[in-house]
Amino acid sequence: MGNTILHVAAHYGRAHFAAEVLKITPALLWHQSKKNETVLHIAANEGHIEVVHLLLSIEEHYKEKLMRITYENGDTALHKAVRSRHQDVARLLVKEDPEFEFPSNKAQETPLYLAAESDLREALVEILNSCKQPTSSAGPLNRTPLHAAVIQEHPDCARLLMQWNKSLCEEPDAGNSLHFAALLGVKEVVSDMLGWKKSLAYLPAGSENDWTTATHIAAAAGKVDVLHELLNHCPDCWEMLDSNGRNALHEAILYSQANVVSYLLKPTKWDKLIEDPDNDGNTPLHLLASSNFWGYVPLELKDHPRAKKMSYDKENKTPSDVAMSCTEWTADKDRIAPSLYHNFFISVAQLG
Structure with missing residues (x-):
């Protein structure tokens, strides 16, 4: 089945017209296209909050069911709103269904993950505060929402996630979030993480036979500010060796980081x-x-x-x-x- 006139009204934000259509044919509220797209998916994706309000008010007792219908890729209406950066719509959807954990789509992306990745702080706060059990399970490439915030260099979102669940700092991917923060030079995140748990600086990144540390990563990437934070919080981590027996100075030379060489030898x-x-x-x-x-x-x-x-x-x-x-x-x-x-x-x- 294709799109109905109600889908078209939702796409263009015609809330009044949509209301009139639903008075005549309320069943269109549940109509799904060939891709399982509902009218709510479309309104959320386009950011038409008046239409979203309308749709959720038509069948008050069944609004949770409507909100939980998934698009062909597994996206709920909340996924759509967050992905399209419509924070007002996202906040409304979260408030209307706080019991839902908002699981991942087929790409393993949760709304929480998408909000962290896109630096949508208002939506992130709403999900963390309103949902009783927002899922923080591993996302794409086994990464958590904290990985996503750090990799995209969003320190405020990273801080919010750490305050909500500090154990996310220890979740590995190819490394934990500290390793990504060291690589990208997100000094504020490094400082926050080490302020919570210094032992993170000593955790390896990589495989059993080929691994490195946050100190080596910062040295290789030329991130002197991060290296300074690491050595300030953990003064003995300069002695650490990687799986090749190399120290931070070895790494700085291998990657031609003159600023790190000067910093380490002064x-x-x-x-x-x-x-x-x-x-x-x-x-x-x-x-x-x-x-x-x-x-x-x-x-x-x-x-x-x-x-x-x-x-x-x-x-x-x-x-x-x-x-x-x-x-x-x-x-x-x-x-x-x-x-x-x-x-x-x-x-x-x-x-x-």
């Missing part, structure tokens, strides 16, 4: 980072020598008194040996910009 309390070998015996200097970071060697690293330029990796190579071996790929050096080629050899010389 205070003497983290000096030990510069001489620590990873599982392959590589110190941060070894990684520097083999990386594309050679165009700029941070002074804090090059001139550091604890930089062991004669340290050996598992192949018995010093950082200088590693740097020289990397010149093999320059056989066709005419294709390389002369300035970069010159800088490379200056950097090799600086490593001793």
